[in-house]
Amino acid sequence: MRKKMPRSQYLIMLSVACAFCLWGAVGVLTGALLPDIRNTFSLSATQAGLLIGVWSGSFVVGSWLSARCAQIFRLNTIFVVASSVTFVAFAALFVMPSILLFSPAFVLIGIMMVVSVTIGNSLIGESFPKRRTAMLRVLDVLFTLGSICAPLGVLALSLGGFEWRTYYLVLSGVFALLAVGLTIFLPRMPLAKKSQEDAKAETSGFLKDPYLVLLGMTGLFLGTVEWAQNSWIVSFALAENETYVTAQLAFAIYLSGMLVARILTVFIAERLQIGRASLHLLSLALLGNVILIYGPGIWSMITGNFLIGFGIGAIFPIALGRAMDFAPGKAAVASATLLMGVIAGSQIAAVFLGWLADQLGGVGMAFKMTTPFFILLLISFALFTRKTAR
Template sequence: MPAPLPSSMTAGAAVPSAGAAGTYRPALTLLASLFFMWGFITVINGTLLPHLRSVFDLSYTQTTLIESVWFIAYFFASIPSAKLIERVGYQRAMVIGLGMMAAGALLMVPAARLPSYGVTLFALFVIASGITLLQVAANPYVAVVGPPETASSRLNLVQAFNSAGATLAPLFGGYLILGRSTSGTAAAGTTTVLTPAERLADAQAVVLPYLIVAAVLAVLAVVIARFPLPAMGAATQRAAKQERRGQSLWKHRNLVFGIPAIFIYLIAEIGVGNLFINFVSQPNIGNLSHQQASNYLFLLWGGMMIGRLVGAAAMQRIDARHALAIASIGAAVVMLIASVATGHVAMWALISVGLFHSIMFPTIFTLGIRGLGPLTEEGSGLLIMAIAGGALVVVQGWLADRYGLQTSFLLTAACELYVLFYALWGAKPVATA
């Protein structure tokens, strides 16, 4: 029997059985568009960060701090998001989340025109807070709307749309940001020192892409506001306090170890995505300009999209824990290669990690909430909050400054080993009284 959804998704009619999945197909298609958009916007940062590093003359630590601010939003916004969803309902909360994202995208315009590092950080925090609001509702919804045994498969399938957005973002950012800036088109292997006029011109290269993003988000908000989302029935309501008496989240090993698994996995994923362009553009690796490197970032995220589609099909037959173990071993191996090899071997090793990372987040998430029953809502909220682990990418930035960018990817390899531990032991559910 499916675990309960957040209370904000309740109202009216009873939930259709798994056989009536067609009833929810339009709603799931709409949710897929949200997954696409937040994947797209998140990965634009992969092209934005090397651009801002040149514009503001930042160290790797300062550059990764930008992404840390992005993921800190998950920590601060998750609980308020859950309370907002409970108060205004699922559909209105989605509209508000999209509105916040559009507002943050518009704030990038004054940030570019000043230009201001501080305003840029604030704008990205606003965008990330809007994404958090969408994530708090959408991930558990997809996970529990059907049979629990196919939850990992279902969430991997919808997350493939997230990866589709992430795959297209580097092309968009590479063309409209890096391709229109002096630093982005500089010859491979050169150190570009920008004049004040070039620095200002480069900063303003982000205005057009973020105006386009804001317009698309506004249109999507209008569509969702007018879309007849199906009401979720009483069977999905949050359990009453007396029903939950004597039950504790901390008795569920799969959740207790799943929270740090999400947290640690995000350090790995975000570190790879955000330092990718700087890494492959180095003379001893790919010897590419930043614009050229963004085309290879497209392959990294494309691998995640393909992996999620393959994973969604495979996990109809393979246990999710076994699939996660195989993926974590593969990821650890290629990250070790990327950390010590040179030339195209190191570059393609880093690109290939996208394939292994693909199933990790949705699989850890569904394993983490497995068997929680009336505690599903609270457990889901904690797992979404753990996305804040991406903020610790600043640690990799510090390692890159101190020991070298390539050596810093040993941190990523260590993160993969914790995911392997979770798959082999931490994700095993423990029977509770």
């Protein structure tokens, strides 16, 4: 007879699942709204890139803050506070009249997103120790499912005649409800027992091994291509004379490709961790990039975006899984290396492509410079899989 899940575990799973769906919609919202943000605040591509760069750079602050808070406060308390702060920050975004006032609230949301995702992963990891890996993969799927709602939600509000900042007001209300729900239903968790010395020991040896260098390079180029899509794909589609509807749907199709890839990792993760299978995925992503940039019309926009999303969507968990299997004792180091690589890559995608757009006369030309990064991602991951082969 199957053992029934305790009520506390059920409530934790439901609470974190709802939060991850919401944060998924927030994580890629910047790219969906970037053309509107630029028009409202009269931003150049370089200025818009800097805004995205600061947003993604805030993830480092969020990661540090979540680690510090977890040593002092209960995980459920941190989770509730992060949702409450986000509700206030989104309300502020709805009314801020200038980019100087808009930016701090914008960055604060980025920090709270990383805090919530990190603490949410910890809540699930501690509550389901025997099914930790499977549950974390499910959270990844839920986050991606939520991300698809961002372009579709923006499109729905636009077709309904609403001003673009209405989306922030909607999210403010939803996060207010989430904060209330978490306060009522999320079980009280014990204080963390882990000492700072243990945490330091876990993360020592950062980037000292060749496989970690290659893992970091993979993260760097993965972050570049993923954030180029997340940040600029709607702007690129508009620059290519596609309609606003087509641009947002193209973004949603790219995210749908990522969703399919991440669902596959839930069921066939071990097969996907085989180097050859992963390289096939990245080859599809490269093909999708070429089709997207050089193919004619709406069908190349649809096909290219789906192939890119499908090709890169599962690379992060696949690469991390290979690194952990290769050196189980350095799991925390591998995770930090890959994450920092992705964050560094996001800076290239945001700031460099924004600057390049101003130099080359538009986002359309700058976006065509992403192809070399897909090639570098394929090469670095091939070298990484060779180094970690058993």
